[in-house]
Amino acid sequence: MEFLIAGIIIFFAIHLVPIFQLKKRLVQGLGEKPYMGIFSLIAALGLGLMIYGKGNAEFIPIWQPLPWAHWVPIIAMWPALVLLVWAEIPCSMKITLRHPMLLGVLLFCISHLFANGDLATILLIGSFAMYASLTMLRQGFKKKQSNIPNSTPRWNLLGLVIGTLAYGLIFTFHQNITGMAIPI
Numbered sequence: 084m085e086f087l088i089a090g091i092i093i094f095f096a097i098h099l100v101p102i103f104q105l106k107k108r109l110v111q112g113l114g115e116k117p118y119m120g121i122f123s124l125i126a127a128l129g130l131g132l133m134i135y136g137k138g139n140a141e142f143i144p145i146w147q148p149l150p151w152a153h154w155v156p157i158i159a160m161w162p163a164l165v166l167l168v169w170a171e172i173p174c175s176m177k178i179t180l181r182h183p184m185l186l187g188v189l190l191f192c193i194s195h196l197f198a199n200g201d202l203a204t205i206l207l208i209g210s211f212a213m214y215a216s217l218t219m220l221r222q223g224f225k226k227k228q229s230n231i232p233n234s235t236p237r238w239n240l241l242g243l244v245i246g247t248l249a250y251g252l253i254f255t256f257h258q259n260i261t262g263m264a265i266p267i
Contacts, residue, residue, distance in 0.1 A: 086136030087203055087206060087207060088206065089136070091206065092129075093132060094133060097125040098126065137203050137204070140203035144202075148197060149197075153266045155197035155198060157254075159194035161250045163190040163194070165187075165250075166184070167188075167249075168242040168243075175236075181219075181222075181224050182219045182224075185218055186215075188212075188214075188215040192215065
């Protein structure tokens with residue numbers, strides 16, 4: 084559990100740096116690319132510790148998921164993955180939804196908390212849910228100005244297709260990816 088907690092602290096601590104003036108000072112002192120390299124390495128270290136820590140954490144049950152709870156992530160992961168794709172392509176959904184990446188992460192987290200009631204999962208997924216929620220609140224929900232061209236319906240559709248394909252792949256290979264089968 085110590086590695087999981089250390090990973091959570093490292094991963095989210097480095098993600099808090101851009102909020103403060105510290106990022107500006109680091110970029111001025113190091114340069115943009117070295118800053119991004121160091122940021123990425125520290126985030127990867129935190130992520131690696133989280134994965135290792137979760138995989139080796141003792142199973143400590145906190146609550147017993149309801150018998151139907153495994154269906155919540157099965158249903159919610161399709162829109163969550165579409166949201167994640169929309170966050171990365173030049174589509175109008177970024178403007179409409181304002182935070183598609185954070186909404187996708189939050190949907191992933193909430194749905195998986197329904198199906199998992201052990202302490203390590205609650206700490207891991209709960210930390211991502213809290214970060215996504217607090218970041219959305221901090222950034223606000225007003226639509227931002229955009230220069231996205233009018234060809235966005237094609238990009239919106241492409242995001243839907245890619246998100247659907249990703250859902251199919253993750254659903255099919257979930258046990259290979261996570262070590263846990265999806266109970267159907």
